[in-house]
Amino acid sequence: MKKTLTIVTGTFNESENISELLNRIIKLKPILNKKYIVDMIIIDNNSTDDTQKILLKFATRYKWIKLIFNNRNYGHLRSPYYAITTSVSYDTFYLASDLQDPVENISSMLDKFETEEIDIVLGRRYQKKTSFMDLFRIYFYKTFNFICDFPIIEYATGYGAYKYNIIQILKKINEPYPFLRG
Numbered sequence: 001m002k003k004t005l006t007i008v009t010g011t012f013n014e015s016e017n018i019s020e021l022l023n024r025i026i027k028l029k030p031i032l033n034k035k036y037i038v039d040m041i042i043i044d045n046n047s048t049d050d051t052q053k054i055l056l057k058f059a060t061r062y063k064w065i066k067l068i069f070n071n072r073n074y075g076h077l078r079s080p081y082y083a084i085t086t087s088v089s090y091d092t093f094y095l096a097s098d099l100q101d102p103v104e105n106i107s108s109m110l111d112k113f114e115t116e117e118i119d120i121v122l123g124r125r126y127q128k129k130t131s132f133m134d135l136f137r138i139y140f141y142k143t144f145n146f147i148c149d150f151p152i153i154e155y156a157t158g159y160g161a162y163k164y165n166i167i168q169i170l171k172k173i174n175e176p177y178p179f180l181r182g
Contacts, residue, residue: 004089005036009097010080012045024103039064043083045073085171093161101159122160
């Protein structure tokens, strides 16, 4: 029997990106369907552009796409976190809707679950360290990891795959401002 997989993303005024993101996921879905029964949850933070219209068009055509429309903007952390905790699938995959997280890596990241029997696989963003913010981030991660009992994953954003048991733990934590990197 196939496992279930829910792909989750949050949107806010993503009318320029969301069609491209969904088309990439639609293209990837036949590969994922070899191992999973796939659905998707998209949570929108009360977009003021055409994002919701575009989402409705896709959800009408692809019944495996489920939508949550917030009545206000709950933020880029809280809103997707809520959508993640609504997943009842065996595996849940979170990515940002702004095309900064490569859809093409979903399959290989999920393969880590199978081969390494781990509960979380997170992607990390690497970039040239040239700006003040980049230097600040480096200092922040080093300082945080030095003084805290638990390390955070440097340059992680939450983009990645989570097993069912991790989602159940997140539900119990009930954190309004989650910090998935920790």
